[in-house]
Amino acid sequence: MNALRKRLWGVAAYCRRNPKLLSGVSIILALVLFWLIGSLLVSPTRAASLTGLPSQPPSWQYLLGTDTHGRDLLAVMMVGTGLTLRIGFLAGAIGLGIGIILGFLSGYYGGFLDTVIKGASDVLLTVPLLVVLVVIASMIPGVISLNLMILIVASLSWMLPTRAIRAQVLTMREKAYIQVAKLSGMNNLEVIVKEIMPNLLPYLAASFVAATAGAVLASIGLSFLGLGPQHLPTLGMTIYWSISFAAMLRGMWWWWVPPTVIIAALFVGLFLLTAGLDEIANPRLRRGI
Numbered sequence: 001m002n003a004l005r006k007r008l009w010g011v012a013a014y015c016r017r018n019p020k021l022l023s024g025v026s027i028i029l030a031l032v033l034f035w036l037i038g039s040l041l042v043s044p045t046r047a048a049s050l051t052g053l054p055s056q057p058p059s060w061q062y063l064l065g066t067d068t069h070g071r072d073l074l075a076v077m078m079v080g081t082g083l084t085l086r087i088g089f090l091a092g093a094i095g096l097g098i099g100i101i102l103g104f105l106s107g108y109y110g111g112f113l114d115t116v117i118k119g120a121s122d123v124l125l126t127v128p129l130l131v132v133l134v135v136i137a138s139m140i141p142g143v144i145s146l147n148l149m150i151l152i153v154a155s156l157s158w159m160l161p162t163r164a165i166r167a168q169v170l171t172m173r174e175k176a177y178i179q180v181a182k183l184s185g186m187n188n189l190e191v192i193v194k195e196i197m198p199n200l201l202p203y204l205a206a207s208f209v210a211a212t213a214g215a216v217l218a219s220i221g222l223s224f225l226g227l228g229p230q231h232l233p234t235l236g237m238t239i240y241w242s243i244s245f246a247a248m249l250r251g252m253w254w255w256w257v258p259p260t261v262i263i264a265a266l267f268v269g270l271f272l273l274t275a276g277l278d279e280i281a282n283p284r285l286r287r288g289i
Helices: 002-017 019-041 044-049 073-109 111-125 129-139 146-154 159-172 176-183 188-224 235-244 253-281
Strands: none
Touching: 019 073, 019 253, 073 111, 073 146, 073 159, 073 188, 073 235, 073 253, 111 159, 129 146, 129 188, 146 188, 159 188, 176 188, 188 235, 188 253, 235 253
């Protein structure tokens, strides 16, 4: 118990010396808390249908005002933040999961499998991803659901993690302790799970944050083009509707400024979180715990 307490105290002390990580975690936790509070007060369906007086500026009755349809924008922001985070987290997790599998297969086993996986990821990385996502989304008939949106974004979120993880595994598989593990009788799966994977956890955490940021950016790009889940008030769709109804020209700043600020805060938080985790994963930047 004393050893665990000292370790936790050391981690807390390190976080204080790593302001990027602490700031990033604080921003993301604040957004998650905003989402959780909103989920307790209003559901996505209710946020989309909760109407009052249209085009009202912020007031005590409507703290963030209302849009052209009279929807309470505070409720829309609470729900939309959660939906956007959900898209980012799930699509990023799926993309990173595929990247981990392909990266380990390519980097550890090599050979023809490495050639195929590396070639596929390199070729797809040269293609503008937003264009591919737009083509895929536009080919799907009917209204895109949230889960389908997640799958569309995740389908092209695996190339960068695959390439980066492959490079890490290629370096680590030649380390002396890996050779010792093989000589001790471990099979390839045991070496990957017990020896390589634990040493890559900080790097994988940073990769997950980066994949989440990429997934959020892709989902917002699709929403800006009107290809998102139009029946749900995601942050991207909120900005899309504000542009469609000329909110800027009509002086309805309260319609497009709040989602823009939340999106900016989300990306700043993810950037700081990635930079902080990189200090842990990168020995040249690491500060002792």
